[in-house]
Amino acid sequence: MRTVPITARITMPASARKGEVVTVRVLVRHPMERAANAPGVAPTPRRILHAFRVTYGGEEVFRMDLSPGVTANPYVEFTTVATESGTLVFEWHEDGGAIYRREARLDVA
Amino acid sequence: MTALRRRALLSAAAALSVPALARAQGAARLLVIGGGFGGASAAGFARRNHPWLDVALVEPQPRFVTCPYANLVLAGERRMEEITHGYDGLRARGVRVIQDRAEEIDPVARRVRLRGGETLSYDRLILSPGIAIRFGALEGYDEAASRVMPHAWIAGDGAQTRLLRRQLEAMPDGGVVGLAIPANPFRCPPGPYERISLIAHYLKRHKPRSKILALDAKDAFSKQALFQDGWNALYPGMIEWVPLADDGRVVRVDAREGVLETEFGTRHRVDVGNVIPPQSAARIAVASGLTDATGWVPVDTRTFEARAAPGVHVVGDANIPGPMPKSGFVASSTAKQAVASAAALLRGEAVPEAPYFNTCYSHVGADYGISVVNVFRPNAEGTAIAEVPNSGGVSPRGDLPEQRRLEARYADDWYASITADLFG
Numbered sequence: 442m443r444t445v446p447i448t449a450r451i452t453m454p455a456s457a458r459k460g461e462v463v464t465v466r467v468l469v470r471h472p473m474e475r476a477a478n479a480p481g482v483a484p485t486p487r488r489i490l491h492a493f494r495v496t497y498g499g500e501e502v503f504r505m506d507l508s509p510g511v512t513a514n515p516y517v518e519f520t521t522v523a524t525e526s527g528t529l530v531f532e533w534h535e536d537g538g539a540i541y542r543r544e545a546r547l548d549v550a
Numbered sequence: 551m552t553a554l555r556r557r558a559l560l561s562a563a564a565a566l567s568v569p570a571l572a573r574a575q576g577a578a579r580l581l582v583i584g585g586g587f588g589g590a591s592a593a594g595f596a597r598r599n600h601p602w603l604d605v606a607l608v609e610p611q612p613r614f615v616t617c618p619y620a621n622l623v624l625a626g627e628r629r630m631e632e633i634t635h636g637y638d639g640l641r642a643r644g645v646r647v648i649q650d651r652a653e654e655i656d657p658v659a660r661r662v663r664l665r666g667g668e669t670l671s672y673d674r675l676i677l678s679p680g681i682a683i684r685f686g687a688l689e690g691y692d693e694a695a696s697r698v699m700p701h702a703w704i705a706g707d708g709a710q711t712r713l714l715r716r717q718l719e720a721m722p723d724g725g726v727v728g729l730a731i732p733a734n735p736f737r738c739p740p741g742p743y744e745r746i747s748l749i750a751h752y753l754k755r756h757k758p759r760s761k762i763l764a765l766d767a768k769d770a771f772s773k774q775a776l777f778q779d780g781w782n783a784l785y786p787g788m789i790e791w792v793p794l795a796d797d798g799r800v801v802r803v804d805a806r807e808g809v810l811e812t813e814f815g816t817r818h819r820v821d822v823g824n825v826i827p828p829q830s831a832a833r834i835a836v837a838s839g840l841t842d843a844t845g846w847v848p849v850d851t852r853t854f855e856a857r858a859a860p861g862v863h864v865v866g867d868a869n870i871p872g873p874m875p876k877s878g879f880v881a882s883s884t885a886k887q888a889v890a891s892a893a894a895l896l897r898g899e900a901v902p903e904a905p906y907f908n909t910c911y912s913h914v915g916a917d918y919g920i921s922v923v924n925v926f927r928p929n930a931e932g933t934a935i936a937e938v939p940n941s942g943g944v945s946p947r948g949d950l951p952e953q954r955r956l957e958a959r960y961a962d963d964w965y966a967s968i969t970a971d972l973f974g
Contacts, residue, residue, distance in 0.1 A: 450797055450814035468814065470795055514769065514795035 447471070447541040451531060456548040457523035463547065465495070465503075466518045469533060475509035490541075492534040493517060497547070498527035523549045577604040578896045580889070581662060581672035582645075583652045583834065585609030585637060587616075588678030588866030588881035590972040595886045597643040600893045607640060608664065610651040614973070615705035617738060618878055619965055624715050625748035627916045630708050635973040652679075655838040657859035674892035677840075677856075678866040678885060679832035680704065681737050681876075684845070687828040688730070691803040698805035699823035703737060717822045718749065723757035728810050728820030730800035731766040732828045735846070737867045737876045739772040740922075742826055744912040747777065750785040751915050763818060764791045765810055767799040772875070773912060773920055775947055780914030780954075800825070831868035838862075846870040851928035851935045853891035853901055854884055863888035872935035874926050875908060882968060883907045905938065911961035919957030920945040 448470035457463050469490070476487035487509060495503040502521045521529075526549045533541040580603045582593045593607045613636045622628040637647045651665040655675065662670045683701055685692045691699075700717070702710040718727065727749055731742045746764050753760045770793075771777075781789045792798035792812075802811035803825055810818045810825070830836065830845030840847045840856045847864045848857040851872060856862045865888050866881035874880045883906045891901045908924040925941035928934070945957060 448796075452814045466813065468795065468797065516794070 447533070449531070449533070449541065449543050451543060451545050453529070453545060453547065455546070456550060459523060459525070459549050461523045462520050463523050464518065464520050465529070466516070467493075467531060468514065468516045469541075470514055471533075471535075473507075473509070473511055473513045473515065486536075488536045490515065490533045490535050492532075494532045494534070495519075495521075496530045496532075497521060498525060502529075523547060525549050577602060578673045579604045579606070579671065580674050580676065580892060581670055582607045582676045582678070583609075583655075583662065584678035584680060584832075584866065585611070585614055585640075585647070586678060586680055586866065586881065587878035587968075587972065588885040589676065590614065590637075590640060591882040592676040592678065592865065592885040592889050593640050593645045594643055594972065596889045596893070597640075597645055600889070601644070603893065603896075604646075605644065606646040606648055606670065607637070608648045608650055608652045608662070608670070609637070610649065610665075611707060612636070612649055615708040615711070616878070616965075616969065617703075617705050617741070620702070620705060620711050621741070621745045621748040622913060622916070623711055624702075624718065624745065625752045625916065626715075627748070627751075630712065633705075634708065635969055637973070639973045652834055653837070654834065655840075655859070655862060657838070657856075657862050660861065674896055675862045676885065676888055676892065677835065677862055677864045677868070678881060679834050679868050681829045681867045682832045682836070684828045684830050688800060688825065689802040690805065691825055691827055695803060695805035696825070699803060699808075699825045701825055701827055703741075703826050703829070714822070714824055718752060721757065721760065721821050724759040725757065725761075725821035726819070727753070727760065727762045727822045727824070728818055729762070729764045730803070730810055730823075730825045730827070731764060731768070731771075731798075732826055733767040733794075733799075735870070735876060736826070736829050739875050739877075740777075740910060740912045742766075743771055743773070743777045744914070745824070746789055746791075747780060747785075747912070747914045748916075750781070750788050753788065754785055760788070762789045763820060764789065765798045765800050765812060765818065766791060766793050769793045769795050773922055773944060776920045776945055777912070777914060779947060780918055780920070783949075784915050784918065829867075831864075835864065835868050840864060844870060850932040852887075852903070852932040853895070854888040855891075863892055871906075872926070873937055874906060874924070874935060875910065877908055877910050879910060879968065880906065880908045882972065906935070908942075909964060911957065911964055913958060913961060914954070915958075917958050918954040919959070919961045920954070921957055921960070 450468045453465040474488045477485040493505045503519045529545045531543045596605045616633045619633045700710045700714045702714045797812045797814040799813045847869045849869045854863045856864045865885045867876040906926040911921045922944045923942040925938040
């Protein structure tokens with residue numbers, strides 16, 4: 442597994458009350474190349490982010506499989522329940538095996 | 551001249567001078583709400599082609615300021631008077647112009663209540679009320695904030711355009727002009743990018759060290775390649791366009807501090823802020839129950855009757871016309887179809903079939919024009935509209951200075967011609 446830089450933006454509150462529903466929005470810069478193979482077009486292999494996973498305190502709270510039909514620069518919004526102070530880990534899995542990872546801290550009072 | 555002929559002429563003259571009163575008895579009443587591109591087109595077209603109709607137009611403003619060419623006013627290339635038009639031309643055609651604001655429609659009783667207290671009855675209604683700004687959709691952007699950071703997206707009496715122009719004039723050289731641009735759909739898809747261009751035109755000549763920061767809730771826009779070619783050619787380094795994917799969507803505005811804040815928390819401090827906020831159909835369409843969850847009015851695509859209220863034909867930026875842009879030209883083109891449909895339905899005739907047109911010029915510089923043309927057709931069921939294949943097109947790309955110069959002049963002719971059709 443290798444982890445390489447990627448432009449990803451995450452927005453969520455830094456703190457929440459226990460039991461509160463927290464909205465998380467994630468925007469990542471990626472061409473989501475769905476492959477091209479047609480007369481007169483330079484052949485391009487598929488290279489998309491095919492999976493997006495989020496863990497919170499080590500437990501998976503969001504998972505999404507992305508297909509070649511998903512737009513470039515995928516934008517995802519989901520909610521989770523604030524249970525305890527901890528780290529949310531965001532992982533994008535790219536064709537070819539690269540994994541891009543980001544983290545965000547949530548303090549729960 | 552025989553006595554009979556003379557009497558006929560006299561009564562014709564009387565009909566011209568007091569048209570509404572002379573026709574009131576028995577004539578079918580076509581009421582038009584809104585005196586912009588849709589409404590003025592409808593009223594004039596009705597009188598020209600269906601003189602048997604009693605046509606009244608309700609519009610609160612004594613004169614209409616066009617949104618097209620307002621960006622040239624911002625650039626200092628046109629004066630407000632040149633984009634302001636009165637209603638005497640429509641009066642001369644026999645339209646009864648009522649200066650008041652229509653508040654609510656009762657589509658069952660076929661009545662419209664005016665702010666001044668009067669109630670008007672109609673047989674068919676053409677509603678072309680334009681848009682409303684969704685104040686509050688961007689946190690901190692309310693009416694008070696719009697007097698500090700203008701939207702200049704509803705011309706009204708011209709105050710918003712004047713305010714933005716004054717702010718540009720007052721800004722020191724080296725300042726930053728920030729624009730917030732909404733997601734689709736909104737009035738005039740290429741408008742924000744023409745505005746960026748023409749503000750750049752002004753800054754280049756008067757404040758060349760200044761910058762334009764355009765924060766966009768979209769990743770692509772109308773005539774994008776042509777605009778960006780023009781920006782690179784005319785204003786290199788002056789314009790920074792930030793798409794949605796780079797955190798371009800503004801969600802919060804602090805007008806007092808001069809801050810545009812984006813979704814992922816970047817606070818952009820600007821010297822002049824132009825916030826083009828999310829929009830909906832104008833208030834009367836919402837208040838009368840014509841809009842759906844989108845905030846716009848779904849219509850029959852052949853007659854433009856509101857789905858929620860047959861007999862009320864909704865044209866212009868307030869409706870959702872499939873793939874057609876919210877442009878003045880589409881408003882005018884579809885207003886004529888709405889009137890033709892209303893007239894046919896009043897006479898128990900079949901609704902005419904017609905294509906709809908869009909012609910949209912944008913100025914990238916004062917002498918640099920680009921354009922897009924489309925032809926649309928409704929389906930037979932009146933449920934959809936599609937672009938006619940191979941019907942339209944956009945200006946070609948490339949280094950074509952003569953074409954750009956000519957298109958800027960064609961745009962002037964377009965403006966003269968459509969405003970003459972509306973108000974002449």
